[in-house]
Amino acid sequence: MKNIYFSLMLALGASCTFTSCEDVFEPQKENLKDLDQMYDDATYAQGFLLNVYRNVPHCYGETEYATDDAVCNVIGNDFRTFAQGGWTPTHWRVSNSWSTWLHSVLNINLFLENVEQVKWANDPEAAELFKIRTIAEARGLRALFMYNLLREYGGVASDGSLLGVPLLDRFYDVKDDFNLPRASFADCVKFILEDLDHAEANLPLEYNDLSSGSTIPAPFNAVTSSVQTYNRVFGESARQLYNGLIARAIRSRITLLAASPAFEASGRTWDAAADAAGNVLDYIGGIAGMASNGVTFYCNTSDLDALGDGSNPKEIIWRENLDNKESGSTSMEEKHFPPSLYGKGECNPTQNLVDAFPMANGYPISDSRSNYNAASPYAGRDPRLSHYIIYNGSQAGVSNTVINTGSDASTADGLNKRETSTRTGYYMKKRLRMDVNCNPSGKQGKRHYNPRIRYTEIFLNYAEAANEAWGPKGVGSHGYSAYDVIKAIRHRALGIDDDPYLDECASDVAKMRELIRNERRLELCFENFRFWDLRRWKADLTETARGVDITNNSTYTPLNDVEAREFSAHMIYGPIPEGEVLKFSNLLQNQGW
Numbered sequence: 001m002k003n004i005y006f007s008l009m010l011a012l013g014a015s016c017t018f019t020s021c022e023d024v025f026e027p028q029k030e031n032l033k034d035l036d037q038m039y040d041d042a043t044y045a046q047g048f049l050l051n052v053y054r055n056v057p058h059c060y061g062e063t064e065y066a067t068d069d070a071v072c073n074v075i076g077n078d079f080r081t082f083a084q085g086g087w088t089p090t091h092w093r094v095s096n097s098w099s100t101w102l103h104s105v106l107n108i109n110l111f112l113e114n115v116e117q118v119k120w121a122n123d124p125e126a127a128e129l130f131k132i133r134t135i136a137e138a139r140g141l142r143a144l145f146m147y148n149l150l151r152e153y154g155g156v157a158s159d160g161s162l163l164g165v166p167l168l169d170r171f172y173d174v175k176d177d178f179n180l181p182r183a184s185f186a187d188c189v190k191f192i193l194e195d196l197d198h199a200e201a202n203l204p205l206e207y208n209d210l211s212s213g214s215t216i217p218a219p220f221n222a223v224t225s226s227v228q229t230y231n232r233v234f235g236e237s238a239r240q241l242y243n244g245l246i247a248r249a250i251r252s253r254i255t256l257l258a259a260s261p262a263f264e265a266s267g268r269t270w271d272a273a274a275d276a277a278g279n280v281l282d283y284i285g286g287i288a289g290m291a292s293n294g295v296t297f298y299c300n301t302s303d304l305d306a307l308g309d310g311s312n313p314k315e316i317i318w319r320e321n322l323d324n325k326e327s328g329s330t331s332m333e334e335k336h337f338p339p340s341l342y343g344k345g346e347c348n349p350t351q352n353l354v355d356a357f358p359m360a361n362g363y364p365i366s367d368s369r370s371n372y373n374a375a376s377p378y379a380g381r382d383p384r385l386s387h388y389i390i391y392n393g394s395q396a397g398v399s400n401t402v403i404n405t406g407s408d409a410s411t412a413d414g415l416n417k418r419e420t421s422t423r424t425g426y427y428m429k430k431r432l433r434m435d436v437n438c439n440p441s442g443k444q445g446k447r448h449y450n451p452r453i454r455y456t457e458i459f460l461n462y463a464e465a466a467n468e469a470w471g472p473k474g475v476g477s478h479g480y481s482a483y484d485v486i487k488a489i490r491h492r493a494l495g496i497d498d499d500p501y502l503d504e505c506a507s508d509v510a511k512m513r514e515l516i517r518n519e520r521r522l523e524l525c526f527e528n529f530r531f532w533d534l535r536r537w538k539a540d541l542t543e544t545a546r547g548v549d550i551t552n553n554s555t556y557t558p559l560n561d562v563e564a565r566e567f568s569a570h571m572i573y574g575p576i577p578e579g580e581v582l583k584f585s586n587l588l589q590n591q592g593w
Contacts, residue, residue, distance in 0.1 A: 035110075039119060040119055042130070045111075045115070045120075046134065049108075049111060049137055051107065052138075053141070053241075055100055055101065055104045055145070056141070056452065057148055058450060059452055059528060060431060060450055060527065061528040062077065063532070064347065064526055064528070064530060064531065066079040066082045066083040066087075066531055067083075067534060068352040068544075068565065069349065069350055069521070069525055069526075070350055070424075070545075071083075071348050071423050071424060071545050071563045073345060073420060073421065074346055074419075078091075083565050084565075087567070087571060088575070088593075089576065089578035089593050090579075097148070098149070098580060099580075101148060102165070104141070105168050108142045109142075109168060112139070115131060118131070125226065125229050126229050129229065132202050132220070132223070133203065133238075135198075136198060136201075136203045137242045139196075139198045140196065140198075140199030140242040140246065142195050143195035143199065143250055143254075146191065146192045147192055147250055147253055149164070149188075150164050150165065150185065150188055150257065151257055151532055152574050153165055153573075153590075154188070154263065155572075155573025155590040156573060156590060157182065157590055158590070158591055161184065162263065162266060163182040163185055164183050164185040165182055165183065165188060166180040167188060167191055168180075169191065179584045179585060179586050179587075180584070180586060182576075185258070185263060185265075185266045186266045186267055186268075189254060189266055192254050193255075196247045199247040200244045200248060200251075204217065204243060204244055205248075206245055207237075207239045208236060209236050211227065212227055213225045213226055215227075216230050220234065237310075238310075239309065239310025239311065240321065245280065245317055248276070248279050248283075249280050249317050251276040252276040252279075252458055252461045252462075253461070255272045255273040255465075256273045256277070256465055259468070260536035261536065261537055261538045262535060262536045262572050262573070270465045270468035270469035271470075271476070273465035273469075274462055274465035274468075274469045275478075276465075277462035277465060278462055278477070281455070281458060281462060286478065286479060287480050289314075290456075290488055290489075290492065291313070291314040291456075293315070294455065294456050295492060296387055297315045297316070297451065297454065297456075298430060298431050298433070298448075299432070300313065304446075304449070314455075315451075315456065316453075316454060318451070318452040319449045320449060322447055322448070322449050328445030328447050330437075330438050330443055330445045330446075333436040334438050336427065336428050337397070338390065338396065338403050338405075338422070338427045339411065339418065340397075340401055340411045340412065341396060341401060341438060342438035345422055345427050347428035347526065348426055348428070349426040349427070349428055349525075349526075350424050350546055350547060350562070351425070351426075351548050353521070354377075354385065357384060357522060358381075359371060359372055359380055359382065360380050360381060360382060361496065362500070363501045365377075367501070374556070375556075382494060382522070383493060384522055384523075386429075387429065388428070388525055389426050389430075390426065391426055392550045392553065397434060398436070398437045398444075404553070405426065405427070406549055406550040406553065413427075415547075415549050422547075423562055424546070424547030424548070425547045433446045456489070457524060459489060460523060462485055463482040463485040463516045464516050466481060467509060467516055468509070468513070471509055472509065473506060483502070486512075486515065486516060487502055489519055489523065490519070493522075517533075517537070520533065521533075535571075535572040535573070538572055541567035541572070542565045543565060544561055544562070544563070546558065546560050546562055547562045568592060569592075570590070570593065575593035576588075576590060578593075
């Protein structure tokens with residue numbers, strides 16, 4: 001029973017040193033070691049944290065398949081099952097994340113309880129800085145795992161209280177009692193924010209080499225005046241490790257979650273959520289720092305080609321390592337390209353999502369001022385539609401192949417032609433590089449990276465919270481409003497300066513809320529947000545996924561029942577894995593499960 005929480009993951013030795021961290025998340029296995037051996041082996045001690053980095057959640061999940069944005073063509077896919085009424089406490093894709101993330105928290109606690117005894121370096125100043133950094137890293141990572149646990153498992157429990165997860169503030173060994181109750185959601189948020197306070201105060205916002213000791217920031221200048229020593233610990237070699245800017249971004253996430261309708265009983269305010277996001281954005285100069293090419297972050301070849309030494313494109317706060325950075329990869333494209341491009345076409349966007357993209361003039365297609373033409377539905381649309389979705393007549397792949405998705409298509413790209421064909425009349429394009437060749441006779445991969453946190457997410461966090469806190473045009477202490485942010489995002493996407501529909505929405509908080517939520521849906525589609533956003537908003541989860549059949553390239557037949565969504569009201573909160581509830585009597589289940 002205790003193994004649910006406890007396992008000393010001591011096979012953690014890492015090949016990474018403190019001066020070479022581009023591949024910092026790929027530690028190699030060594031022989032088993034005793035805990036006390038970490039005290040004289042700094043590389044081994046660092047391995048505790050490196051192993052925890054392995055469990056940081058991926059940005060690109062499959063949750064979209066259980067929303068109104070997409071369906072999956074893979075029979076038996078977990079989220080396809082959940083969406084159609086198969087979500088139970090015993091059949092829940094992330095049930096392993098409960099133990100994985102709590103386990104990660106425990107390993108962090110084990111590290112924190114022993115870090116003071118580690119000999120990090122012979123140089124006492126470097127040793128002190130390494131200790132400061134690794135403690136702050138550990139607490140920042142703990143906050144990240146706790147946030148993800150709250151998002152997935154926090155909810156109104158069977159006794160009516162808003163609960164989070166067990167609050168593991170120390171390491172538990174085999175002699176301890178693991179039958180712990182869930183802490184209140186509010187106490188979990190407080191715990192996370194305290195960890196983030198420490199991480200932000202004791203880590204640089206970014207890891208960069210400095211040129212002079214006089215530029216060493218506080219609190220590190222109280223430890224050393226040597227720029228060489230500072231750069232050894234906090235320089236470029238540490239990039240992609242947890243930093244102060246990441247801590248600010250996680251604060252934006254947790255405060256937004258806690259202020260949202262599903263969790264507002266936690267007592268957290270929209271003001272705090274807006275300020276948390278604003279503190280991230282102020283670092284890049286607010287709206288002026290918005291990346292002009294952020295819409296196509298996943299396929300900006302110049303950015304991808306320039307990546308090295310842990311650097312980030314302007315759009316990215318944190319990312320995973322490059323995927324096979326020398327030879328590139330084809331795995332994402334093989335999974336999602338249409339069949340004629342040698343892909344499996346797994347993610348099929350819905351007509352629901354397609355209809356959410358406005359016309360290029362900014363008006364929704366349901367508005368008569370949009371000039372939408374149902375007989376030519378993709379003409380004159382928001383350019384993001386063609387960036388993110390392959391529709392009938394789109395060109396895709398290295399040869400700009402025309403993709404025909406109708407049931408009368410001559411290729412397997414057509415509707416329901418085979419198991420790997422689209423079920424909705426659409427294929428996902430976002431996340432994919434069109435210059436990847438999946439043809440087995442001439443396969444050619446390209447560089448990819450998966451983002452962990454994008455600035456666009458934080459801009460949208462700010463817009464949502466600022467609108468609720470101060471109204472569409474209120475600025476708080478940051479000098480820009482929800483209106484200003486959405487205007488900049490829509491200008492980047494649509495290329496328009498005059499945006500009368502936005503101006504109309506800015507006259508009313510509710511209208512602005514609807515527009516902000518729609519912009520979030522578009523900008524963050526296929527990035528593992530909507531499943532959680534709908535739940536924290538307490539929005540409708542049961543909108544049936546729709547599609548379209550286009551025959552003769554001219555006749556549009558709506559498909560209004562591609563896949564039903566069967567979610568009960570209590571499913572705004574996820575279940576605690578049933579195996580855990582059965583083992584631990586103090587662990588209350590969420591209502592309805």
